Amino acid sequence: MGQHYEEFIRRVKELADLGHAQGMLSWDQETYMPPRGAGPRARSLGTLAGIYHERLTDPALVALVEKLRAGDLQGDAEVNLRYVERDQRRALKIPRELVVELSQTQSLAHEVWVEARKKSDFPLFRPWLEKLLGLQQEVAHRVGFEGSIYNAFLDQFEPYARIETVAPLLEQLRLRLVPLVKGIAAAGLRPAVGILDREFPVDRQEAFGRRVLADLGFDLERGRLDVSVHPFCSSTSPEDVRLTTRYSARQLTSALFGIIHEAGHGLYEQGLPADVEGTPVGGSVSLGIHESQSRLWENMIGRSRDFWEHYLPVLREYFPDQLKGVEVDAFYAAVNQVAPSLIRVEADEVTYNLHILLRFELEQALVEERVSVAELPELWDEKMVSYLGIRPPDAAKGVLQDTHWSIGLIGYFPTYSLGNLYAAQFFAQAQKEMPGLMAGVAQGDLLCLKGWLNRQVHTKGRRLNAGELVQAVTGEGLQVEYFAEYLEEKYGELYHLR
Numbered sequence: 001m002g003q004h005y006e007e008f009i010r011r012v013k014e015l016a017d018l019g020h021a022q023g024m025l026s027w028d029q030e031t032y033m034p035p036r037g038a039g040p041r042a043r044s045l046g047t048l049a050g051i052y053h054e055r056l057t058d059p060a061l062v063a064l065v066e067k068l069r070a071g072d073l074q075g076d077a078e079v080n081l082r083y084v085e086r087d088q089r090r091a092l093k094i095p096r097e098l099v100v101e102l103s104q105t106q107s108l109a110h111e112v113w114v115e116a117r118k119k120s121d122f123p124l125f126r127p128w129l130e131k132l133l134g135l136q137q138e139v140a141h142r143v144g145f146e147g148s149i150y151n152a153f154l155d156q157f158e159p160y161a162r163i164e165t166v167a168p169l170l171e172q173l174r175l176r177l178v179p180l181v182k183g184i185a186a187a188g189l190r191p192a193v194g195i196l197d198r199e200f201p202v203d204r205q206e207a208f209g210r211r212v213l214a215d216l217g218f219d220l221e222r223g224r225l226d227v228s229v230h231p232f233c234s235s236t237s238p239e240d241v242r243l244t245t246r247y248s249a250r251q252l253t254s255a256l257f258g259i260i261h262e263a264g265h266g267l268y269e270q271g272l273p274a275d276v277e278g279t280p281v282g283g284s285v286s287l288g289i290h291e292s293q294s295r296l297w298e299n300m301i302g303r304s305r306d307f308w309e310h311y312l313p314v315l316r317e318y319f320p321d322q323l324k325g326v327e328v329d330a331f332y333a334a335v336n337q338v339a340p341s342l343i344r345v346e347a348d349e350v351t352y353n354l355h356i357l358l359r360f361e362l363e364q365a366l367v368e369e370r371v372s373v374a375e376l377p378e379l380w381d382e383k384m385v386s387y388l389g390i391r392p393p394d395a396a397k398g399v400l401q402d403t404h405w406s407i408g409l410i411g412y413f414p415t416y417s418l419g420n421l422y423a424a425q426f427f428a429q430a431q432k433e434m435p436g437l438m439a440g441v442a443q444g445d446l447l448c449l450k451g452w453l454n455r456q457v458h459t460k461g462r463r464l465n466a467g468e469l470v471q472a473v474t475g476e477g478l479q480v481e482y483f484a485e486y487l488e489e490k491y492g493e494l495y496h497l498r
């Protein structure tokens with residue numbers, strides 16, 4: 001087995017290197033590439049994707065996987081084999097022509113979506129979404145699934161998750177959120193958000209953001225912070241983790257919370273086990289677990305009163321005139337304003353998950369063919385009214401707002417809400433184990449929590465799947481209760497609901 005396994009790992013690391021090259025080209029495309037570079041870049045990425053597919057399905061690697069499967073691998077070796085086998089099985093079942101057609105349809109559909117959103121013209125996008133959906137369903141049938149066809153979609157982003165467990169969790173969450181949102185609206189309290197509506201020079205915002213990054217323990221010897229249109233975190237190794245954000249002089253919170261959010265992803269990547277880098281076991285667990293790290297830092301820490309107890313005076317050093325006379329309570333209330341809004345990415349912590357639920361329910365109904373693409377805009381608007389009490393004035397602010405479906409990311413949305421649930425459950429456990437955690441945060445100590453997350457989550461790599469990880473860290477399976485309670489307590493106090 002030793003020799004076969006060594007050869008297997010050599011090939012797996014080569015695949016990881018190809019993935020790194022793709023990741024770096026994509027990072028550059030979003031940050032520094034000149035606009036005319038798009039054509040050649042698309043070709044390079046296409047070529048690399050082709051080579052990756054060839055190497056993954058190389059008969060020699062297929063034979064190695066079979067030989068190793070017949071043996072009895074344990075521990076890290078078993079995890080590596082299982083994840084490579086998963087990817088390989090999927091790649092082998094999808095013929096090259098279908099891969100190419102899907103990739104081309106995604107590029108074209110995305111371009112039409114950009115145009116359709118600009119004109120708020122859903123019928124323009126409709127045939128493309130229908131085609132994309134049909135191709136994705138074909139892929140799902142070829143790859144195979146148990147239960148609902150939606151499981152084949154979800155499994156790409158949240159391995160081993162199933163609709164049969166995810167749907168009831170999200171439904172429970174909805175039942176807790178809708179009355180909370182109504183209660184907040186009925187309370188009639190309006191935080192003085194005007195204190196955030198001032199001119200905050202971008203270079204000062206960046207300086208403060210870098211200060212917080214350093215305090216969080218994000219290592220800039222092993223990472224970078226740059227600017228892009230859509231903030232993201234991209235990593236090729238724990239030694240090279242890149243974050244981006246976007247600045248706007250009149251929007252202090254957008255860049256700031258963007259940096260903290262992406263730093264949460266970045267700390268996870270920097271904390272992964274470096275000794276098994278380049279093999280599946282050295283990777284992150286799932287999109288949901290990844291999002292739990294960013295949400296925990298952004299919302300549960302970054303939007304906490306304790307955090308601002310320490311950081312408002314620091315922020316005032318950077319913006320003495322703009323923040324003169326602003327007290328912690330007012331600032332804390334302003335960065336936690338809850339108001340139903342049309343756009344998911346601008347939504348607050350409470351209403352955010354209702355935006356996700358709406359998308360999750362619609363995409364599930366779509367792939368299960370219970371609704372048609374043509375019915376989407378009307379169903380979208382009806383759900384917005386029912387969940388948030390507002391009706392989008394047009395498709396651009398409704399069904400056309402997100403890019404996900406236009407690039408074939410169907411089954412991705414629930415990972416955002418799962419991330420919030422995981423985050424709250426980890427956070428509750430961290431506080432249970434370290435009762436002084438938030439008192440430390442109020443003194444500017446963020447490293448205590450970082451160390452805990454390093455030990456409990458990051459260094460485990462992909463040795464446990466998401467369900468096993470939450471069980472191992474918190475002693476129980478994923479619950480809605482922790483997140484619901486966290487929101488009810490925090491916002492109950494902010495909006496005087498009790």
Ligand code: ZN
Pocket residue numbers: 261265291294
């Ligand atoms: Zn994120």
